Each structure stands twice: as structure tokens, then as C-alpha cells.
Amino acid sequence: MLQLSWAGLRDRWTSFAGAVLTVCLGVALVQSSLLLLLASATADAPAGSGPVAQVRFEEARVVAVTVLAVTLALAAFLAVFVIASTFAFTVDQRRRDLALLRLVGAGRRQVVRLLLGEALLLGVLGSLAGSALGTGVVRVQTWLMVRVGLLPAGAGARWHAWVLPACVGVGTALALAGVFLAARRAARVRPLEALDAEEEPARVMTRGRWTTGVLLGAGAVVLLALSPLGGPAGGRAMAVCVSLLAALALAVLAPVAVPALAGALVPRGGVLGDLARANLRDEVRRSASTAAPLIVLVGLLLGQSGAAWSYTEAAVAQLRSTTAADLVVESTADADGALAQRLSAVPGVGSASSEVELPAALTTGSGETAFTGIRRVLVVDPGAYERAHPTSGSLQALRGAAVAAGPGALESSTGDRVGVRVGQVDLGPLPVVAAVPQAVGGGPALLLPAGLLPAELLQGSAVRTFVQLQGGSDRRQVAAALTAAGGRGARVSDVQDWLARSAQQAGSSDTSILVVVMGLGASYALIGVVNAGVVATAARRREFATARASGLTRRQVVGSAVLETWAVSGAGLLLGALAAAGTLAAVLIATASATGTASIDLPWPLVAAVVTGAFAVTGATSAWTAWSATRTAPVQLLRARE
Amino acid sequence: MPTNALAPTTAAVSLRAVSKTYGSGPTAVRAVDQVDLDLATGTWTAVMGPSGSGKSTLLNCAAGLERVDSGRVLLGGTDITDADDETLTRLRRTRVGFIFQSFNLVASLSAAQNVELPLRLAGKRPPRADVREALRAVGLAERADHRPRQLSGGQQQRVAIARALITRPQVLFADEPTGALDSSAARGVLDLLRAAADGGQSVVMVTHDPAAAARADATVLVRDGRVEDRVVGADAVTVAARLAAMGA
Ligand SMILES: Nc1ncnc2c1ncn2[C@@H]1O[C@H](COP(=O)(O)OP(=O)(O)O)[C@@H](O)[C@H]1O
Numbered sequence: 001m002l003q004l005s006w007a008g009l010r011d012r013w014t015s016f017a018g019a020v021l022t023v024c025l026g027v028a029l030v031q032s033s034l035l036l037l038l039a040s041a042t043a044d045a046p047a048g049s050g051p052v053a054q055v056r057f058e059e060a061r062v063v064a065v066t067v068l069a070v071t072l073a074l075a076a077f078l079a080v081f082v083i084a085s086t087f088a089f090t091v092d093q094r095r096r097d098l099a100l101l102r103l104v105g106a107g108r109r110q111v112v113r114l115l116l117g118e119a120l121l122l123g124v125l126g127s128l129a130g131s132a133l134g135t136g137v138v139r140v141q142t143w144l145m146v147r148v149g150l151l152p153a154g155a156g157a158r159w160h161a162w163v164l165p166a167c168v169g170v171g172t173a174l175a176l177a178g179v180f181l182a183a184r185r186a187a188r189v190r191p192l193e194a195l196d197a198e199e200e201p202a203r204v205m206t207r208g209r210w211t212t213g214v215l216l217g218a219g220a221v222v223l224l225a226l227s228p229l230g231g232p233a234g235g236r237a238m239a240v241c242v243s244l245l246a247a248l249a250l251a252v253l254a255p256v257a258v259p260a261l262a263g264a265l266v267p268r269g270g271v272l273g274d275l276a277r278a279n280l281r282d283e284v285r286r287s288a289s290t291a292a293p294l295i296v297l298v299g300l301l302l303g304q305s306g307a308a309w310s311y312t313e314a315a316v317a318q319l320r321s322t323t324a325a326d327l328v329v330e331s332t333a334d335a336d337g338a339l340a341q342r343l344s345a346v347p348g349v350g351s352a353s354s355e356v357e358l359p360a361a362l363t364t365g366s367g368e369t370a371f372t373g374i375r376r377v378l379v380v381d382p383g384a385y386e387r388a389h390p391t392s393g394s395l396q397a398l399r400g401a402a403v404a405a406g407p408g409a410l411e412s413s414t415g416d417r418v419g420v421r422v423g424q425v426d427l428g429p430l431p432v433v434a435a436v437p438q439a440v441g442g443g444p445a446l447l448l449p450a451g452l453l454p455a456e457l458l459q460g461s462a463v464r465t466f467v468q469l470q471g472g473s474d475r476r477q478v479a480a481a482l483t484a485a486g487g488r489g490a491r492v493s494d495v496q497d498w499l500a501r502s503a504q505q506a507g508s509s510d511t512s513i514l515v516v517v518m519g520l521g522a523s524y525a526l527i528g529v530v531n532a533g534v535v536a537t538a539a540r541r542r543e544f545a546t547a548r549a550s551g552l553t554r555r556q557v558v559g560s561a562v563l564e565t566w567a568v569s570g571a572g573l574l575l576g577a578l579a580a581a582g583t584l585a586a587v588l589i590a591t592a593s594a595t596g597t598a599s600i601d602l603p604w605p606l607v608a609a610v611v612t613g614a615f616a617v618t619g620a621t622s623a624w625t626a627w628s629a630t631r632t633a634p635v636q637l638l639r640a641r642e
Numbered sequence: 643m644p645t646n647a648l649a650p651t652t653a654a655v656s657l658r659a660v661s662k663t664y665g666s667g668p669t670a671v672r673a674v675d676q677v678d679l680d681l682a683t684g685t686w687t688a689v690m691g692p693s694g695s696g697k698s699t700l701l702n703c704a705a706g707l708e709r710v711d712s713g714r715v716l717l718g719g720t721d722i723t724d725a726d727d728e729t730l731t732r733l734r735r736t737r738v739g740f741i742f743q744s745f746n747l748v749a750s751l752s753a754a755q756n757v758e759l760p761l762r763l764a765g766k767r768p769p770r771a772d773v774r775e776a777l778r779a780v781g782l783a784e785r786a787d788h789r790p791r792q793l794s795g796g797q798q799q800r801v802a803i804a805r806a807l808i809t810r811p812q813v814l815f816a817d818e819p820t821g822a823l824d825s826s827a828a829r830g831v832l833d834l835l836r837a838a839a840d841g842g843q844s845v846v847m848v849t850h851d852p853a854a855a856a857r858a859d860a861t862v863l864v865r866d867g868r869v870e871d872r873v874v875g876a877d878a879v880t881v882a883a884r885l886a887a888m889g890a
């Protein structure tokens with residue numbers, strides 16, 4: 001049996017190399033994300049940093065850990081998906097060989113054992129290589145994270161002894177799991193299939209597959225329907241999951257959806273088009289395997305980034321409509337805490353709301369259920385805040401030792417008590433006496449009345465002051481006076497400019513996070529696509545030879561293969577876009593119900609990059625594999641019937 | 643049940659009212675239609691008939707590769723009509739061998755490895771000498787380490803015969819074993835089948851070639867899924883004439 005495995009490996013090395021590669025890259029990516037996650041989850045603030053700096057470090061760490069956790073989850077998800085489908089595909093490509101073994105006396109269990117044995121070998125090989133490669137990937141990932149400011153410069157992952165066995169174990173288990181179902185299916189192959197001139201198009205859509213696909217699709221629809229009810233935060237989480245479920249559903253249903261759609265994409269009339277269309281009809285599994293990673297990639301990428309962009313847009317629109325100010329002063333809090341008074345006292349200023357955003361440790365619940373998390377709080381002058389944000393409702397009760405639920409409150413509402421600690425100042429449990437409406441873009445969890453925190457604690461923090469001008473005052477003059485009163489580094493902007501600038505900033509930080517989370521995953525998914533192409537072409541030598549023997553030139557054969565692949569890629573991209581459309585629809589509904597106007601915005605450069613990238617990669621793979629598969633003269637292949 | 647009333651048979655292969663239909667509705671094809679057939683142990687039977695007359699289906703049903711819709715199939719007295727997969731697997735390892743027009747060797751294995759494959763799948767490790775001997779018997783002692791693609795068609799088919807015979811099966815099923823070979827390679831293959839039959843094994847061979855059929859002990863003529871005629875000990879000219887008379 002082992003000899004047979006070995007002989008099989010030697011002969012079908014391209015498909016097996018592809019399988020090893022997917023395990024290798026998947027393991028490398030997962031291992032790298034895991035090590036970075038561990039490193040940043042256990043990192044300590046630089047020695048000698050002050051209490052507020054420490055909380056800020058803590059806060060940055062939470063963001064880094066979140067991004068890394070999402071990357072890890074995505075990497076793991078893609079690894080499971082790509083490894084399982086690649087291994088299943090390599091098995092499905094060998095039905096005839098396996099039928100032949102059955103014909104000369106192999107039992108079903110022997111077939112399963114043979115395939116699992118191979119998967120074990122490939123899984124171990126791939127995982128070992130992946131673990132080694134992971135030490136390189138971790139550098140790339142660290143560099144990316146540092147570059148976009150999610151990790152401090154000099155951050156790095158430490159190697160843990162248990163990582164290697166864990167990675168080998170998981171990589172191998174994934175390979176085995178991927179093969180298992182396919183092996184069981186393959187073991188049921190009828191011995192007579194060894195005699196079929198053509199590989200029998202196996203029944204791809206089993207009842208289990210239909211059920212899974214339909215359930216996932218139904219899940220996406222249900223989430224889409226529920227998303228308006230989830231509130232700003234819950235709605236967003238649901239919207240993001242819609243494309244995840246929809247992409248999976250479409251990937252599972254790819255054997256039905258892809259050939260139909262791809263067939264419609266091939267131009268009619270030409271002989272190459274006809275050939276490509278016929279192949280699409282016959283080679284359902286090949287088309288599905290190529291398109292599935294694309295569906296998942298595009299669904300996730302477009303869905304996630306579309307949601308991020310649209311929510312940023314919605315948040316800015318909401319901020320614009322709920323802010324009543326003419327100018328915004330950005331400055332630094334001073335030691336005496338008198339900045340707010342100085343700005344209010346500038347001639348021509350009607351009202352000025354100075355707001356300082358600080359990270360704080362908030363404790364909700366008590367006793368057993370107490371939970372402490374790092375959130376942002378906003379120190380405000382309640383009266384001025386009401387005037388600058390007219391939709392906030394009354395903050396009259398916000399006086400003395402009390403807090404109000406802020407625009408980003410998640411877990412507290414009027415009547416609760418929340419423990420507040422900023423740096424080393426512990427304010428103890430404070431009653432929540434008021435609440436402002438929640439904002440689409442989130443924001444501080446609590447509003448603290450000015451005076452609750454000592455001025456020296458706020459010193460050095462950024463202060464944002466929304467200024468309303470008195471009627472008839474000169475905007476330029478007031479702005480100049482405010483700049484002078486704001487102290488060193490003060491910057492006065494028109495409120496519209498400030499809104500545009502903060503929107504851009506929010507957008508670019510979303511992009512950075514997305515690049516880190518999606519970039520590596522996307523490359524991995526593309527490799528899955530390349531792989532499916534390589535594996536598929538390994539089995540196409542005879543088919544190509546037949547086509548050439550029937551009068552096609554080598555160039556035409558390659559052209560037809562590329563045409564077919566592009567049609568499949570196009571179908572994959574469209575289906576991925578369909579999955580993403582689910583999320584975008586949910587975003588539209590959710591933002592409309594939260595802000596009154598629906599917002600949608602897409603990162604078009606990213607979309608363009610994915611589309612051209614997908615076509616370039618699949619086209620090049622297809623051309624290259626078809627070209628090398630047609631290197632031998634057709635007669636030679638047709639004569640040696642193997 | 644009437645089928646239980648069947649008398650035990652000493653025939654190598656017995657078909658009792660066997661029918662097999664492919665597809666359903668208007669496109670249904672009745673490939674084998676109520677066939678009764680007994681093939682005696684140690685004889686070589688050729689099956690002839692027009693293309694599409696159901697020869698291959700008949701062979702596959704008799705060999706347990708295809709399930710029949712009705713009727714019974716007996717191999718060496720054992721009823722295999724409803725045998726489960728495990729029983730059929732065991733049957734393929736021990737009691738039947740196959741040869742096909744398309745050779746069907748495992749491309750990644752050498753000739754010797756192909757030959758020993760059935761035994762290894764059965765959990766036995768055949769002595770090297772046995773494998774050599776099997777290859778020598780088909781005239782390929784020198785080619786043991788060649789892979790199929792390094793062998794000619796006739797050589798590949800002889801490897802396939804060595805593989806089929808190494809388990810010493812009671813019945814050898816051959817579907818157009820010479821169909822892809824030139825006449826001298828075909829003669830070599832037919833010589834090997836003759837030797838097997840003379841050695842007490844039963845051979846069932848589908849063929850298009852009256853000359854090949856003439857090497858067999860008897861020829862069964864099939865049309866539209868039915869056995870129309872049976873010729874014993876006829877030469878190629880007679881077989882061809884009977885075939886022509888049938889309207890093929
Ligand atoms: N797997 C199959 N599915 C459907 N029809 C089949 C199948 N195999 C054979 N047939 C049909 O059954 C008939 C007999 O086929 P076959 O036994 O291969 O004929 P022969 O070997 O005599 O040429 C033909 O009409 C053929 O089209």
C-alpha cells in the first residue's frame with residue numbers, strides 16, 4: 001500500500017505539490033498570526049510610561065489583538081476551506097485509477113486507507129514546511145502591522161516550543177479531514193468506471209451538499225432580514241456576517257452555479273468558445289474548484305471593505321447632521337485646566353464645547369459578573385455639549401459624581417452603575433444618569449462631566465472644541481483669536497473641513513486594518529485558485545491531445561483553456577460580488593434605520609485590483625499549464641492509453 | 643421463491659433469465675434480455691455479435707461488475723446476484739480475473755508491480771520468483787521493471803494477462819482483449835488464453851474477430867441482448883458465416 005502511495009506521489013507530483021503548498025502556506029499564515037497574537041497579547045507597556053500612557057498602550061494593544069485575532073480566524077477559515085477543497089479535488093481527479101484498483105481486488109476500506117495515507121504524508125510534509133515558512137511570514141506580517149501603526153516599532157513574536165507539534169498536528173488533521181469525505185465517496189466508485197473512455201462526471205451535488213448550501217444561504221437571508229433590528233453595533237456585525245455565509249453558500253453550490261454562469265459568459269459563435277462551453281458543462285468539478293476560492297475571497301473582501309467604507313461614510317454623515325458648530329479648535333489640555341474658559345471668553349464666541357477623549361478602564365456589573373474593559377470616555381461640559389450636539393437630549397442630570405452613556409455605549413444605560421478608572425485615578429462606581437443616542441460610528445462609551453477628573457491627569461491630552469459663533473462676528477477674526485487662545489500647537493478649522501478630514505482619517509485606518517487582515521488571506525486564496533488550475537490540468541493531457549488530433553493548433557488549445565478559465569473566474573467574481581451584495585444590502589438597511597439616510601461606498605481601487613489580479617493569475621496559470629501539458633506530440637499521448 | 647429451486651451447477655458461469663436495462667422511459671435500452679447461459683469449467687467461450695448488441699454488458703453481469711435487474715448469476719456454483727461489495731471484492735481477488743481492450747495497467751507501477759498488485763491487495767506478499775515466473779510465462783521476463791508507457795500495446799496486454807492469472811482465477815473474463823492489437827500481438831495473447839483454458843481455467847472472451855473466436859472452444863452469438871446461436875468447434879470461416887447469417 002505504501003509502495004502504491006509512493007508510486008502515486010511520484011506520478012502525480014504536480015497535484016500533490018499543489019496540495020502540499022496549500023497546507024504549507026495555510027500553516028505558515030496561521031502560525032504567524034498565532035505567534036504575533038500571543039506576543040501582542042502578553043506585551044507590557046514600555047517601562048517608565050505614565051498612567052495614561054499605560055492605558056493608551058493597553059488600548060492600542062486591544063486593537064492589535066483584535067486585528068490579529070481576526071487575521072488568525074480568517075487564515076484558519078481559509079486554510080480549512082482551501083486545504084479541504086484541494087485535497088478533495090485531488091481525490092476526485094483520480095476516480096479512474098481508484099476504479100482500476102477496485103477492479104483488481106482492492107476493497108473499499110483499502111481505497112480509503114490509501115487516500116488517507118497519502119493525505120497523512122502530504123499533511124505532515126506541508127505542515128513541516130509551513131512551520132518553517134511561518135517564521136518568514138511572521139516577519140512580513142510584523143512589518144505590515146508596524147507599518148500601518150497597529151504594532152509598536154520593534155515588536156516581534158517569540159517562538160514557543162509547542163507551536164511546531166501543534167502546527168503539524170493541525171495541518172495534518174486538516175488534510176485528513178479534507179480527504180476523508182472525498183475518500184469515502186471515492187471508495188464507492190464502481191470498478192467498471194476504470195473502463196470508461198472518459199472520466200465519468202461524478203455526481204458532484206450530493207444531497208448533503210445541497211442541504212449545506214441551502215442552509216448557509218438561508219442563514220444569510222435571515223441575518224440580512226434581522227440586521228435592521230440589531231442597533232448600530234449589532235446591525236453592523238450581522239451585516240458583515242451576511243457575506244460570509246452567502247460566500248460559503250455559493251462556494252458549496254458552485255458546481256451548480258458556476259458552470260451555468262460561466263457558460264453564459266463565453267462568447268458564442270467561435271469554435272474555441274463552443275469547446276470551452278462544452279468543457280464547462282462536462283467538467284463541473286474543475287470549474288467549481290477554481291471558482292470556489294474566488295467566491296469566498298471576493299465575498300469577504302468586498303463585503304468587509306464595503307461595510308467598513310459605508311459605515312465610515314454613514315458615521316461622518318451622521319456626525320455632520322448632528323453637530324452644530326462653525327469652527328473646531330484642536331489643541332492640548334494644559335496644567336490648569338482653564339483652556340475651555342479661555343476659549344469661551346474669546347470675543348465673538350457664542351458657545352464652546354471642549355471635549356477630551358481618554359481611554360479608561362470601565363467596570364460593569366458587580367461581584368461574579370463584573371467585567372472590566374478598556375473603553376474611551378469623553379470629558380465634557382454638559383451644557384456646552386448639549387448646544388454643540390443638539391440631538392443629544394438633556395444632560396441636566398449630569399452633575400457631580402455621575403456619568404452619561406455616550407454615543408458608543410454598549411453595555412450601560414441609564415440607571416446602571418459603572419466603575420471608572422483613568423490611569424491611577426479610581427472614581428469608583430458612578431451612576432449613569434443620562435444617555436445620548438448611539439451613533440453609527442460608535443464613539444466614547446461614557447460622558448464624564450468636567451471637574452470629575454483632576455486637571456493634571458488630562459494634561460497633554462488632545463482637546464477638541466466645537467465653537468458656535470455669535471451672530472455678526474467675523475469668522476476669520478474669531479479664528480485667529482481662538483488660535484492664540486488655544487495655546488501651543490492649536491489648530492482652528494472650519495467644521496466642514498474638520499469633518500472631511502476626520503472622515504479621511506477614519507477611512508485610511510480602516511484601510512490599513514483591512515490590508516493587514518485581508519492582504520495575506522487574499523494571496524492565500526489566490527494560491528488556492530492557482531492550485532486548482534494546476535491540479536486540473538495535470539489530468540487534461542489526453543483531452544488536449546484529442547483536441548489537437550481533431551485539428552486544433554496548440555495555440556488554439558491554450559486559447560480555449562484560457563477562455564474557459566476566464567469564464568470560470570468571471571463567474572466566481574460575480575458570485576463573490578453577489579455574496580458581498582448581501583452585506584451591502586444589510587448595510588444599506590442598517591444605516592438607513594440608524595441615521596435616516598442609506599450610505600453605501602465601495603473601495604473601487606481595491607475592487608479593480610482584485611478583478612484584474614484574479615484574471616491575470618488564473619489566465620497565466622491556465623496558459624502556462626495548458627502550454628506545458630501540450631508539449632508532447634498528441635499522437636504519443638493518444639497511443640499510450642494509460 | 644422459484645430462484646431457490648435452482649439445481650446446483652458445476653458450470654463455471656451460469657446465467658438464469660438475466661436481464662439488464664440501462665436508463666428508463668423512452669430512452670431505456672435493454673442491453674441483456676432474458677439470457678440463459680451455462681459455460682462449462684475449463685472451456686473457452688467466445689461471445690460475438692454486432693456492436694451494441696450487449697456483449698460487454700453480458701460479460702460484466704456474469705463477472706459481478708454490473709448488477710442485474712432480474713435473473714440469477716452463478717459463479718462456480720455460488721450465487722453472486724445479490725452479493726455485497728465485500729463478497730464481490732473477495733471474488734475479484736481470488737476467483738475471477740479481467741482483461742480489457744484498454745489494458746488498464748496502473749501507469750505509475752512497473753510491470754512486475756502491476757502483476758503482483760492483486761496479491762498485495764489481498765494482503766499477500768508474493769515471492770519475487772513467482773512474479774518473475776508469471777512475467778516469463780507471458781514472455782516478458784526482461785521487462786519486469788518497465789513502466790506501462792515503455793511497453794508496446796501487445797506487451798501491456800500480456801502484463802495485464804499475467805496480472806489476471808497470478809491469482810489463479812477460476813474464470814478469466816476478457817472484453818475484446820485483442821481489439822487494440824495488431825495480428826501478431828493478438829496471436830500471442832490468444833495463445834496465452836488457450837494455455838489458460840487448457841490448464842483448466844474457464845475463459846469468457848468478447849471479440850469482433852472471427853479468427854479469435856475460432857481459437858475458442860465455443861462461440862455464443864448475441865443480438866439485441868439475446869443469445870441467438872451457439873457454435874462449437876467451428877473455424878473462422880464458419881463463425882464468420884454464422885455471424886453474417888444473423889444479419890450482423
Ligand atoms: N453504462 C451504460 N449506460 C447506458 N447505456 C449503456 C451503458 N452501457 C451500455 N449501454 C447500452 O447498452 C447496449 C449494449 O452495450 P454493450 O454491452 O456495451 O454492447 P457491445 O459490447 O455489444 O458493443 C448499447 O445500446 C449501449 O448503448
Ligand SMILES: [Mg+2]
Nearest residue numbers: 697698699817
Ligand atoms: Mg463492448
